[in-house]
Amino acid sequence: MPTTSKDQPHMLVDILRQGEVLARLLDRYDSFAAIGAEHLTPDTGGHLAAFGCGDGWFAARAVAAISASAFDMPMEGVTSLDYLLSENRKPVSADRAIAISMSGTVDRTIAAAQRITSAGGRYVALTNEDGAAMGAAADAIASLRIDDIAPFLTGTTRYSGTILGLMMLLEGAARASDRRPQVSCKGPEMTTLLRETIPDSLDLCQRLLPGICAEVLGQGLGGVRVLGAGTDWATAEYGAAKLVKVVQAPVWASEIEEFAHSLFWSSRKDELVILIASTPEVARLASNTAGALAHAGMRTLAIETSGHPVEGATYRISLPATPAWLSPLLTPAPLQMLSYALAVESGFDPNVSQDKADPGRFLAAQLLSRRCELV
Helix, strand or coil: CCCCCCCCCHHHHHHHCHHHHHHHHHCCHHHHHHHHHHHCCCCCCCCEEEEECCHHHHHHHHHHHHHHHHHCCCCEEEEHHHHHHCCCCCCCCCCEEEEECCCCCCHHHHHHHHHHHHCCCEEEEEECCCCHHHHHCCCEEEECCCCCCCCCCCCCHHHHHHHHHHHHHHHHHHHHCCCCCCCCCCCHHHHHHHHHHHHHHHHHHHHHHHHHHHHHHHCCCCEEEEEECCHHHHHHHHHHHHHHHHCCCCEEEEEHHHHHHCHHHHCCCCEEEEEEECCHHHHHHHHHHHHHHHHCCCEEEEEECCCCCCCCCCEEEECCCCCHHHHHHHCHHHHHHHHHHHHHHCCCCCCCCCCCCCHHHHHHHHHHHCHHHHC
């Protein structure tokens, strides 16, 4: 089991504490489920959506991919801008939504929330504290209340907390509308994941990834591509967003099949391709991809959670076989550890805020997405 101490770097501590923090969040299941039951069951003809930007969008998509099969509660995961502008999903009073923002100050997410309110629908603010302006106008606030280790580490433990929060809200809404969830957040599968699988997986990654990263960097690293399919496609996008802040090389994400049809032709021999495989079907597709890329002299790292090996991958991280509906909670962790290990092995410090280390870039980031913070 991994251990942490105050002397360890902030990012590593935040990654390693996930099992414990998520278990505490799960203790608040009744509160989250009650919010879902009261506010997230669409009226006749209505739909349920979750929207956010960046990590919020990735989380919404990842959970939306399993919402119907796991909870019998279809949900669409979209960007805040798409929810705000799309005429095809123009909200009506029967609709319900989850607005996701840890700070509650993302301009487009606030505007998207205002759109459903103006239509007479309801939304729940999934946030970390009170949700600021987004929370003030919400019908209810589902707050993770995950303490800071460092203020810039919003995308590690809080990301996993967002996934679990969405699952608990959905299950509550499903049970209130007499649907038939196939699983339960309060069941033994979730308990095993949080108390055993995630800590053991992080321990494995902490032991294996530094050596893998050192070897990759020693051979030269021209870029990183993160590929997934189904629920893992959103997780691949999340992984790329973490890597891009700490790896001094270009980073991309794509669906594994679409990479084959388009982005492959811009790839280089010195890139590392990450293959996420949480189902037997994707493991077979990833095996074919790894074998094909080997012919081009490209290196691959497989992250397996399906119990099926990705044959032909240059490197493999084989995590305990886990039910597919729990993949959105498990697969982010090894990607976080990969980001950390690549940064450390390359001599880059992942334990400082890269935004605030560059004032001009930090201002640009606020102007791009959080102008309300500058008022």
